[in-house]
Amino acid sequence: MTQSLNKIKKDFTEGLSQISRFWGFPKGMGAIFAVLYLSPAALSLDEIAEQTGLTKGAVSTEVRTLARMGLVHRSSKLGDRKDYYTAETDFYAAIRSILQERQNSEFDRAVRSVKETLTALEENWVEDEEWNFVYERVKALQEFFDAIDSLAKAVIRLESLGLSNVTKILSVLK
């Protein structure tokens, strides 16, 4: 069975779309990244729109959030007022970038609310079995989030979470 390169590219794009959806991102986002990732040349908004089947408007907004995540980069050629986009190929860099993005996100706000619960509890202390129970539980959760947080921060600090680092981690976890 022989397939054209275009068909293969399309399947690949499909696959990335699903992965994108799985992580809670719009599937269009995965498609955009896939198209850029497989393109040797930087692409303009319209080219991306054409190749993904999305509207220019949709591509405009989604490519922006991709850029914020560090998964694509915007560039411009002189004497040409279109913007051009390329895919980040260093995925480890992308992960760091995403983690960083999440620092100031809705997620962090929510995590902070757990800490607030904790102080609210302390300010309303009562000698009470239920109080104790709730306090211990909330505290445990907060500590867990802290552990996650320091892990994330450590990853952010790495210049490269290259294969070498991954294998290092694996050996520790052995």
Added chain:
Amino acid sequence: MTQSLNKIKKDFTEGLSQISRFWGFPKGMGAIFAVLYLSPAALSLDEIAEQTGLTKGAVSTEVRTLARMGLVHRSSKLGDRKDYYTAETDFYAAIRSILQERQNSEFDRAVRSVKETLTALEENWVEDEEWNFVYERVKALQEFFDAIDSLAKAVIRLESLGLSNVTKILSVLK
């Protein structure tokens, strides 16, 4: 400012709901977990429904997927035909469980499709600059997924991703 324990619990539940949403889960799921997590006693479906404001039907289905993820546990008291649910308090165990769940998930299917793209490319080899380019890129992505995968598998194998392991990892990444 003094607040009742109930108000505090409610705020906490709210917070977990948002975290749940952030990770792409229904917010009701976070609420259910929160209620169970703060309850000293195991709760029945109806009790959960009442405390979260959801319907019994909704709780029934969501609590089931929570159980599949290992975040809650179902138990039953003899002489009582209700089911009772408790929250998993070992979050590291829960993480492992979730990772395991994901192994056979939609995500894995999608990741496999990347591998398939690769073999499709190999079966359709042409001496061609574009072919080469696409091949290299897809291969790089596939290797990245493999790295992630082995990390996940390593975590699954751990009996406990306790603080000690986390600090170990942190020291390696230093």
Added chain:
DNA sequence: TATTTCATTTAGTAATTACTAAACAAACAT
């Protein structure tokens, strides 16, 4: 200044996802 060429925003629609209410099924008690 008017025109062209692009990107962004907006207002509305389509598609998806979370949820409800009610029917159903299973297990038990009488």
Added chain:
DNA sequence: ATGTTTGTTTAGTAATTACTAAATGAAATA
């Protein structure tokens, strides 16, 4: 059996999210 008490499924609705088409804005050129 018959009625109760529970959990599950289903069919439909509400809410959310992804997207489109068209208007707007901005920057450059003529």
